[in-house]
Amino acid sequence: MAQTNQKLSQAALKKAATRHNWTLQWCWNYERMQASGFAYSMIPVMKELYNSEDEVCENLERHMQFYNSHPGTSAIIFGASVALEEKYQKDMSDSIKVALMGPMASIGDTLQGALVQPFAYLISAAIAAGPYPGNLLAIPVLIIPFLIYFWARWPFFWWGYKQSVKIVEDMSGQSDFNLLRDAAQVLGLTVIGGFVPSMLARLNFNIVYQQVMDGQPVGEAFSLQALLDGLIPYLVPIGLVAFCYWMLKTCRLTPVKVILIITVITFTLGALGLLVA
Secondary structure (H helix, E strand, O other), X not given: OOEOOOOOOHHHHHHHHHHHHHHOXXXXXXXXXXXXXXXXXXXXXXXXXXXXXXXXXXXXXXXXXXXXXXXXXXXXXXXXXXXHHHOOOHHHHHHHHHHHHHHHHHHHHHHHHHHHHHHHHHHHHHHHXXXXXXXXXXXXXXXXXXXXXXXXXXXXXXHHHHHOOHHHHHHHHOHHHHHHHHHHHHHHHHHHHHHHHHHHOOOEEOOEEEEEEOOEEEEEEEEHHHHHHHHOOOHHHHHHHHHHHHHHHOOOOOHHHHHHHHHHHHHHHHHOOOXXX
């Protein structure tokens, strides 16, 4: 009999979780995406569950099917899959990967793209703009949140392992997961909205018009920046950010091209004396 019918040891679970969290994308490819990393992570599990090498290889081949999710939240899927493999529920283990890799990718992308990255980048940029040597703190402020987010993969794995198929029930209810995703989106957008004026408030149009008669100025000077501030405070940075989003979404330009366009515009206006910072 190939099955050992024993529970997985803590050593095997820890080794599998560590392999997944470190090597999931090491052999990423266009054909099967993260499948090879997922299968490699299952090796310690299969070796304890089956005492036949042929049986181990046969079950690892199942995990070489197409798989692609967010590397962070994929730890939850991997933990649930390991728990099902431990119960020899092979079909359920394969199914839960297919069912959850899309929703978990959405949650992981939201947490990283709308919560962790805006906080890390914007706070680090604000510190870096300060006086030396305080701006050196920008480096750990940028790195530490990503280290914490990476470390969270291990608790994610253990939570997925304990929940097993209950994760599918939670996802079908979508209460906790949707709440977490929506909260991350709101918080991330709030952070971005708050930092836009504070980081770009120094951009001002140096366009002033004053009527002149007989070589003498007449009346009060008209300032474009004063007019814009009177309409909506921080209208220039808000408009600049909206312009960037428009180029990214509508024109479908890459971020690098958007940066180059903004650089050319600001240097041109600055050289003409029309924009000051």
